[in-house]
Amino acid sequence: MSEHHKMDAPDHARRLDDMAQGLIGTAMDRPDGPLKVSGTATYAHEWAVDNLCHGVLARATVPTGRVSDVAAQDILDRPGILAVITDRRLLRNPAQGGAGEAPVQDPSRIAYFGQPIALVVAETFEAARDAAASLRIDYEETEGTYRPEDAAFETPEDKQSSQGDLDAAMAQAAHSIDVTYTTPGHNSAAMEPHGAIASWDGDDLVLRGSYQMLKHNRKEIADSLGIDPANVRLLSPYVGGGFGSKLGIAPEAVAAALAARDLGRPVSVALSRQQVFETTMRRSETRQRIRLAADAEGRLTGIGHDAWVSNLPGETFAEPATQATPFLYGGENRQIGFHVARLNRTCAGSVRAPGEAVGVTVLENAMDELAEATGVDPVDLRRRNIPDTDPSTGKPFSSHTLRRALDDGATRFGWNQRQRPGTRREGDWLIGLGMACATRVNILAEARARVSLTADGRAVVETDMTDIGTGTYAILTQIAGEMLGLPLDRVTTRLGDTDLPPGSGSGGSMGASSTGSAVYLACRNLRAQIAARLDCAETDLTLKDGKAIAANKTTDLAGLSDGTLTAEGHIEPGKTREETRQATFGTFFTEVAVNAVTGETRVRRMQGTFAAGRILNHKTARSQCIGGMTFGIGMALTEELMHDPRDGHIVNRDLAEYHMPVNADVPQIDVVLLDERDDWASPIQAKGIGELSICGAGAAITNAIYNASGVRVRDYPASLDKILAGLDDGRG
């Protein structure tokens, strides 16, 4: 049985609210927790596979050119070395999120430093690593472009827009801001490096890997190898973090598959941490110019956002830094400009919340500058500029919670304690408060899931959807338990296997609402099947604790049917996407201490208030928000990919030199989730939450640094050298 639903109209029925089990929304522990804390959850590179050999990638030590020779024979004579794979099907670039086809292949042409060229396979990992490091590769080098300053920028026509006359609005404004900020490149730095184990059975490939979106990844692998997707099975039941880096396949997957085919035995390939930095995705550096025109009371009359980003030649992805600017604030005169440089640097792609992570952050810095210029309190300034409808299209918002988030956050945090910049000091520490708004576009994606109700009254949820730490195991279990009236111990969720119905995959904060809706639809169908057996209407049926109650009669779900009842749910986006502007909203408030002697910044308090439709699990949703806000701490203070200007190579390509926040950098963050239902977003009234909490978080910190010290750092991150220079200039 199949239950299909296209989201063509808002779902005001809110059926989940009618259910009786009491699971949905609760702070339930993750069902996968005991496996994860005992080290028994199986990640990609941990499967026990017999007769396994090991591959290590050998990579380019020049940034641009072509390979003239790979001296394979020099190492093939060594003990234990099995093969040197130089197949033209090896990946040059990783695949972009949702590509569903092969990325750029043929590693004999070199587009960036560190690019994979060959795979060395050996009986042991130690032998393969040593041989790969000493494999001689000869090159014919060519000139490349390694710095944005040296690049000619493309200005794609479809990425420019304007309404009214921004220049005139700027000229006539009582107050105007025209500022340019820069953000450096970032790395997702998921804790589990990419890894794959490939095994062939005849023409069928089984690939155990670490991916976010299996239905697309399967096609990417098949297309790269030149085989039918039906011959590829991917297994990713546990994924050690993604943050965009595992949306598309990376070089290890195809390399392992090709080597295993050649050798006729299973091959494992794990990327080293350095290889993750250099051969998967980076977030592009950005230069962003914000123009704000306002009247005497701070009401915006104009808003302009121009962004300059980069990627490799031929790559279509471009960090969409201006994505939220068309709808976050009002103002009749608007302009968006977008420019892309072609650079020979590691491929640019999605890193947590591509676009808003850096775009909303810079916009929120500019709003802080406008607040300063107008003398309007930063929270009040935002309140005055909340639009009634999408100011760029006139469409209604599916829901809008920014005002509630501003009120809630300001009150909880104690925003009224904020003082004028540079006026609060405790010993050597300058103390300041800052705030910023959060917003992120909301997406519903096509997804399928199967739910089975067994004869003994247990439910099994099955989809190829992944749980990358987001809580998918928990929320799908809760949705099925809620809809079918089953306690948790009678629901099992199976994920991460392409033999199962294709879910949405994890990315763009769409996994929970999309695949969750597919599970909801399957369960709705099962409820109808149960009702038919009890001769009642589905809406008259109450399911609770494994029992069905209808017309004052209670029946055990166990034994209701001789066999297993099964239904597949299938959700598709529809007209509600076009008819409304769908987004999530929130606010950040922070207190920082800036050391007047060293320029060091410590985040002392951080509060986030967010709304994302129905919250499916308060525990996992809160954890997602803490994670995003911590990415914001890193973005504000320490994270920065540094490229050698001579050849573009990433200088700080490991976790000792790329400084993501450690435990001591993160205070006991306070998160509030506002109660909300968005009927336009999905039939479960949920929206995405995984990325919202990074979108603007960094600005709350840098705005607090300004409030503490009077130093406005417009070149992220706000590291101590930049703050010290500002203090020395007497701005502090």
Added chain:
Amino acid sequence: MQTRLHVNGTTHHLDIDPRTTLLDALRDHLRLTGSKKGCDHGQCGACTVLLNGRRINACLALACMHDHDEIITIEGLGGPDDLSPLQAAFVAHDGYQCGYCTPGQICSATAMLEEMADGWPSHVTDDLTGATKPDATEISERMSGNLCRCSAYPNIVDAILAVAAERTRA
């Protein structure tokens, strides 16, 4: 080369490449994959195991150097049906998301609580001679060798504080 390893109370005899790290010996040769490889350079802490009760990065140790040592991995602290107090507290407080750094965090926390009980001061300890107080600042400082990109840090601190409070009461 022949190497003997005592892991979680069992003695294993291995014939492995002398370049094999303790981490790779555990993961690839003993199939104890609870210890994770996040960086292989001692930068992330995901491979933390207990060596004679002290926390170390298994990726920075060669297996052949430890044939007289007692090694405890996450699997030795408790299984899914028999969680240690810290493992259970990590579940209750959601002290993890993707779970990849988690075994290292828990091994590290297990040894860290002993270090505090033994009176070892840290960078943030005010009184170097008195008893150390397990508060959020101390825990955060002492757990900063274990990276978590999902950033469960506040929840990790809460989980450890809950276990520390139980130990104090006991």
